[in-house]
Structures are given as structure tokens and as C-alpha cells.
Amino acid sequence: MTKNKPIIGITMGDPAGIGPEIILKSVKHNKVKDCNLVVIGNMDVMSKVKDLIKIEDVQLNKISQVSEGKFQEGVLDVLHMDNINIDELVPGKVQSMAGNAAFEYVVKAVELALNKEIVGIATAPLNKEAMKAAGHHFPGHTEILAHYTDTKNYAMLLYDESLKVIHVSTHVSLRKAIDTLHKDRVASVIEIANETLKKLGYDSPRIGVAGINPHAGEGGLFGDEEEQEIIPAIERKQKEGVQVEGPISPDTIFLRAKQGDYDIVVAMYHDQGHIPLKLIGFHSGVNVTAGLPIIRTSVDHGTAFEIAWKGIANEESMVQSIELAKILSTK
Structure with a gap:
């Protein structure tokens, strides 16, 4: 590590979870190169x-501002925030103190990114229940980041070398995801997918759009959302020159993408996209908040309270998150 390399900020996540461990392991194994942390x-x-x-x-090197970082091999600079009483913190337990701390780390990271003190953010997992107990009523990282960057048009993108998925809706009930499906949102997510993959080096991304109903509605037999909302959005983006196809039956599109037919899949709701991605890349998948004015990547797993502070957490997703943040920062 040297002073002239890009600086990636890593939020520690919920202090009672596996965030601190996977961050330390990422540095210990020297898997992250060509950036400062x-x-x-x-x-x-x-x-x-x-x-x-x-x-x-x-x-560990305790600092109060980014400019104080040593950025040396074998040294991990920690921008200390005095929001945890270590004697009261219980590993693996939902605590409002920990939820508040995790929230404050994200807000601080956004401030640093907007001020250009860091080039991107890689986030360790927070616990939504703990955050809610602290009085912060956000469904997750994505919504916090959108709020504090004043971003209206954004999407959750899950990234793995073998499969990439972006979501039309995320942290809402399945009923609401169906009831609020709209062609403008579908078109917007297709565009976000196209622009994000271009930043990652794809000249003309091939985008496949999943249907929301079985067999993508089967011509209206199993629902009309495809004909009313999804197809018009696809046709709109095709006319604008985007290489996009669909709607494709949800039970085959992810296999086709993994086999190379598409560079990314537009999923209609949270579990439709998360299940195949986590099946394929649970330890290596990365969560990207696409559409923000700052770069944000994250592990694609939770706080894993059941194994917190035991030394057995897998750091691979954290490593990949930092690597992807670094790549995006150079585009």
C-alpha cells in the first residue's frame, strides 16, 4: 500500500457480527492489492x-481522519468512532447500541465519499433488527445510501463472476412488488444495468429480463403484468439501442445467463434474484448499489451472529467487495 493508491472505505458493520473478523482476514491474507484501506x-x-x-x-492504527492513515503493508487504519462501550457489547446478539453504531458508520462513509476523501465504500453487514431497535427505520444499506446521497433512481445489483442480477424491487413484500410493478421502473433498471456493466468493461451488455409470473405469463394465461408493464419497458429500451431481451421465464433465465446467453438478468423482486445468486455464489457474491453518485459494494450475506467472533467466518465476499469497489473507482 502507498499514499498514491485509491482509498476504499470499509464500514465495520454491526459490531456484534462477523464484520470485524472478515475485514481483518481480508488484510491478513493480503488478498486485496493496489488500493489503500x-x-x-x-x-x-x-x-x-x-x-x-x-x-x-x-x-491496527487508530486515526480520527482519513489523512492520518499510514497506508502501509500489514497496517490497517481504523477511523475510530466512539459509539461502542466494549464492556457492554455482546457478540452475536441484537443490541440497539450496535445497530446505532453500524448505522453511523455508513453515514460517515457516505460523507467521506461525497467529500472525495475515499473513492468508494465496501460495507460489512449490518443487522436490520438492531438498527430498528436504535430508531433507524431503513430496510437496509441500499435505502440508507440512497437517502443520504439524495438518490431517487437506484437498484440493487448482485455480482458474481458466473452470474449477475439486478432487481426491480427489493425490500418490500411480494404482494407490493407485484402491485407496484411499473414499466417506467423496469425501463430504469434496464438502463442502470446497462450503464453499470459498461463501467465494468462490457462494451454492449446483453441483458435478459425475467418475467414475474410462471412461464413469463404464458401470453396472459398466468397473469398480464408482462404484457402491461414489462414488455413495453423492454421495447422502449430496445428502441434506444440497449441490447435487451425478454420477458423470459424465471425458471430458465438464470440458467441461460450462467451458460453465457446474458451478461446480467433483470429480476422482478428480491427472492427471484437472490436465490439463484446465493446458490451459485454465497461466499463470493457482491452486492452493488447501482445508480448512486458514489461507489458502494458490499458482502452478499448477513451478520451471521451464530458464528460471530469465533474465527470461522469466510472473508471471500468481503475481499471481492473491496476488489469490485476498486475496479469501479478506476472506470
């Missing part, structure tokens, strides 16, 4: 987890 979190938590899981070849 700064953790936005709590030094007491990072130090305690470091000792518990016996990571001895990583030195």
Missing part, C-alpha cells in the same frame, strides 16, 4: 476481535 468503525471492537481470533501479523 481505511475501516470506518470502532478501534476497541477491532482490537478485541483481532486478539480473539489471533491475527498477529496485522497492526
